[in-house]
Structure formats: C-alpha cells, structure tokens
Amino acid sequence: MFQILSKETLAKSITKFVIEAPYVARKHKAGNFLIIRVNDHGERIPLTIVDSNPDAGTVTIIVQTIGKTTKLLSLQNEGDYLLDVAGPLGNPTPIHGNGTVVCIGGGVGTAEVYPIARALKKAGNKLATIIGARSKDLIILENELREISDRTFITTDDGTYGKKGFVTDALGEYLQVESGVSSIYAIGPIIMMKAVSDFTRARGIPTYVSLNPIMMDGTGMCGACRVTVGGNTKFACVDGPEFDGHLVDFEELMTRNRSYMELERMSVDRFDAEIREGKISHPVQNPKPKVSEVANA
Ligand SMILES: Cc1cc2nc3c(=O)[nH]c(=O)nc-3n(C[C@H](O)[C@H](O)[C@H](O)COP(=O)(O)OP(=O)(O)OC[C@H]3O[C@@H](n4cnc5c(N)ncnc54)[C@H](O)[C@@H]3O)c2cc1C
Ligand code: FES
The missing domain is CATH 2.40.30.10 (Translation factors)
Structure with missing residues (x-):
C-alpha cells in the first residue's frame, strides 16, 4: 500500500x-x-x-x-x-527539441500538460502555454507554468481572470505573432481538445491530445478504453494516451464516456447519502502495511 x-x-x-x-x-x-x-x-x-x-x-x-x-x-x-x-x-510523450511549441491545459488538464511542458522546455523548445478554465477559482499551476514558459496566456469562460473566452482565442492570438509553431499539445475536456484540433487542422499544425476514455485494467486487456483514431481502433492505455488530434473520432469518445452517466450519478448519490447518514466517517480503513512498498511495473 x-x-x-x-x-x-x-x-x-x-x-x-x-x-x-x-x-x-x-x-x-x-x-x-x-x-x-x-x-x-x-x-x-x-x-x-x-x-x-x-x-x-x-x-x-x-x-x-x-x-x-x-x-x-x-x-x-x-x-x-x-x-x-x-x-x-x-507511452511517454515523444519529446523533441529546438522548435516552438504550445501547451494548452483546460481545467485539471493543466496538471496533465504540465510535465509535458516542462520536458519540452528542458529539451530546448521555445514554449508558450495557455491555461483555460471556467472561472478564476479553477485556474491551477499558473506560477509553475509561467516559470517555465516564454509566454503564458490565461483565459476564463466568464472573464473573471485573464481574457474572457476560450483557449482557442488565445491560440489564435499567439499564432498571429508566432508563425513557426512546430507542434501543439492540448489536454483537457474532450470538447476543448476537439476545438483545438479543429482549429489547428486548417492551419496544418501537428496537434497531440491526451485521451481520457473509461479505463479499467490499463494494460490493453479489457478493451474498455478503445478509441477510433484515423479509422482504426486503438486502446488509449497501451497505444496512447496521446494521439494525433486531427485523426481522433471525438464524437464517438464523448458518446462512449457518457454511457454510464446515469449509473455514475446514482453511485455518487448513494455515496453522499452514506456520508450524510454517518455510515462512512472516514471512508478508508486501509491498515498500515507491514511492508510499505509493493513492486509495481
Ligand atoms: C490517461 C488518463 C489520465 C487522467 N488523468 C487525470 C488527472 O491527472 N486528474 C484528474 O482529475 N483526472 C484524470 N483523468 C480522469 C479520471 O480518471 C476520471 O475523472 C475518474 O476516473 C472519474 O472517476 P469517478 O468515479 O470520480 O467519476 P464517475 O462518476 O465514475 O465518472 C465521471 C466521469 O469520469 C470519467 N470516468 C469514470 N471512470 C473512469 C475511468 N475508470 N477512466 C477514465 N475516465 C473515467 C467518465 O467520463 C465519467 O463520465 C484521467 C483519465 C485518463 C484516461
Ligand atoms: S483500459 Fe483495458 S484495454 Fe485499456
């Protein structure tokens, strides 16, 4: 444990x-x-x-x-x-150096893009970052990203911080002054990754997205995480999680992720009720293990 x-x-x-x-x-x-x-x-x-x-x-x-x-x-x-x-x-993100790259994080996707942004900067790239969130109180890792970035843009849907608008607005603004962008990494809500991919497809800029399908075993055996990329079925856990955003079937991904919505809602309602009724005071009683390390992959 x-x-x-x-x-x-x-x-x-x-x-x-x-x-x-x-x-x-x-x-x-x-x-x-x-x-x-x-x-x-x-x-x-x-x-x-x-x-x-x-x-x-x-x-x-x-x-x-x-x-x-x-x-x-x-x-x-x-x-x-x-x-x-x-x-x-x-798969680790392939990191190439000496280009100009843009890393885009939406919501908690900012946390997911941060290690990639850091590795790209370390490899010698010029780095622009774009952080997007619904409102100011959902912006995370701003200082950390500013520290490693040559330029940082913040957008909020409601305009409570940074520029009012979406990450694609900031991307458009950056592309007007920077014509040599070699690749873009976008992680966040599926709808955001789709919007970024649609935006960059027309401009021919390679764009990588990290897909978030339902996963179970994470080792390629259960098939839960299948996604369609370029007309082929891929397993996000072993073939990804990053894919060419211009080839991803986002509509299918959204539909599949919504499959269990009703069950997920019931599950969280039941869990909330158990907490309210005091059935779960401190939900986990994992005892302190005798050996604190378990060999993992
Ligand atoms: C490769 C990968 C990396 C991720 N990294 C992060 C991260 O760093 N931080 C973070 O907050 N979230 C991350 N997620 C999403 C996170 O796994 C889901 O939010 C979480 O599984 C939701 O579980 P839940 O029981 O709280 O919600 P639920 O009520 O079960 O589900 C809410 C929604 O979460 C998604 N979801 C549910 N179960 C899974 C599952 N087993 N796998 C994937 N998505 C699921 C579905 O879209 C679902 O509609 C990542 C997902 C993937 C695939
Ligand atoms: S999570 Fe089971 S095959 Fe990917």
Whole structure:
C-alpha cells in the first residue's frame, strides 16, 4: 500500500497529493499515468503522474473531484494509505527539441500538460502555454507554468481572470505573432481538445491530445478504453494516451464516456447519502502495511 505524504487543495474540487511510490517514481516519464484503487471495494481510476521525485520515492497527482471515486480519494488525508498504485502506464510523450511549441491545459488538464511542458522546455523548445478554465477559482499551476514558459496566456469562460473566452482565442492570438509553431499539445475536456484540433487542422499544425476514455485494467486487456483514431481502433492505455488530434473520432469518445452517466450519478448519490447518514466517517480503513512498498511495473 502507498502512503499519502501530503495533501493540498489547489482550487475548488482540485486536490494535489504526494504519494509514496518509489518504483513508479524511478521510472516515470512525462505523459505516463497511474491506475489507483483507494480501497478493496473501490474501482480503478487512471490519473496522470504530474511530477516524481526518484530520490524521495514519491509521485504527485492532481485530482478533480467529479464522481464517487475521485470524491473518495479527496476524502483521504495525509498519513492514509491507498490500496493500489500501478504504473507508470502509457507511452511517454515523444519529446523533441529546438522548435516552438504550445501547451494548452483546460481545467485539471493543466496538471496533465504540465510535465509535458516542462520536458519540452528542458529539451530546448521555445514554449508558450495557455491555461483555460471556467472561472478564476479553477485556474491551477499558473506560477509553475509561467516559470517555465516564454509566454503564458490565461483565459476564463466568464472573464473573471485573464481574457474572457476560450483557449482557442488565445491560440489564435499567439499564432498571429508566432508563425513557426512546430507542434501543439492540448489536454483537457474532450470538447476543448476537439476545438483545438479543429482549429489547428486548417492551419496544418501537428496537434497531440491526451485521451481520457473509461479505463479499467490499463494494460490493453479489457478493451474498455478503445478509441477510433484515423479509422482504426486503438486502446488509449497501451497505444496512447496521446494521439494525433486531427485523426481522433471525438464524437464517438464523448458518446462512449457518457454511457454510464446515469449509473455514475446514482453511485455518487448513494455515496453522499452514506456520508450524510454517518455510515462512512472516514471512508478508508486501509491498515498500515507491514511492508510499505509493493513492486509495481
Ligand atoms: C490517461 C488518463 C489520465 C487522467 N488523468 C487525470 C488527472 O491527472 N486528474 C484528474 O482529475 N483526472 C484524470 N483523468 C480522469 C479520471 O480518471 C476520471 O475523472 C475518474 O476516473 C472519474 O472517476 P469517478 O468515479 O470520480 O467519476 P464517475 O462518476 O465514475 O465518472 C465521471 C466521469 O469520469 C470519467 N470516468 C469514470 N471512470 C473512469 C475511468 N475508470 N477512466 C477514465 N475516465 C473515467 C467518465 O467520463 C465519467 O463520465 C484521467 C483519465 C485518463 C484516461
Ligand atoms: S483500459 Fe483495458 S484495454 Fe485499456
């Protein structure tokens, strides 16, 4: 089991955890993700590794509370243990240097694009970043991204911070002054990744998106994460999670992700009721393990 070493609220419903996971920390590369299980009644959910420290044996994740499992996770505290942390999974992002790149994060996708932006900058690229959110209180990692970027743009849907509008507005603005953009990385809500891909397809700029289909095993065996890219079926966990945004069938991805909406709503309602009725005071009683490390991939 894997101990939570620190917990910090970054924004409304967005929490950062540093977790003890030495084997994962040693092998992590930008673009990798984990599959975690909070307790032995819980489902497996994929989360991007935002950062790692091989010396300290830790990994950092940033989680947005949207349903039952992310809610359960957000209720865990420093000192608690997660039952499983499997990873690093997925293909690392191919990092090339000496170009001009734009990294775009929407909502919690900002956390997912951050390690990629950092690796691209380290490889010698000129880096522009665009952070988009519904409103000011949902902007995360602004200082961290400003520190590594040559230019940073902020957009909010409601105009409470940065420019009022969408990330594609900021991208359009940047492309007017910078004609040599070699590639774009966009991570966020599916609708945002689709909008960015549509915008750049017409301009012929290679665009990579990190897909977020339902995942279960994360090892290519269950087929839950299948997506259509360029007319071919791919498994996001082993073929991705990044794909050429110009070839992704986003409509199918959105439809598949909505398949269990009613069940997910019922599950979170039941969980909320159990908390209200005091049936779950502290949801996880994972005992302190005798051996704190479990060999993972
Ligand atoms: C490769 C990858 C990396 C991700 N990285 C992050 C991250 O760094 N931070 C973050 O906050 N979120 C991340 N996500 C999304 C995160 O996995 C889902 O938000 C989480 O699984 C929702 O679970 P839930 O029980 O709280 O919500 P639910 O109520 O079960 O679901 C709400 C919505 O979340 C999605 N979802 C549900 N279960 C899964 C699942 N097993 N796999 C994928 N999506 C699911 C569906 O679209 C669903 O409609 C990532 C997803 C993928 C595929
Ligand atoms: S999550 Fe099972 S095949 Fe990808």
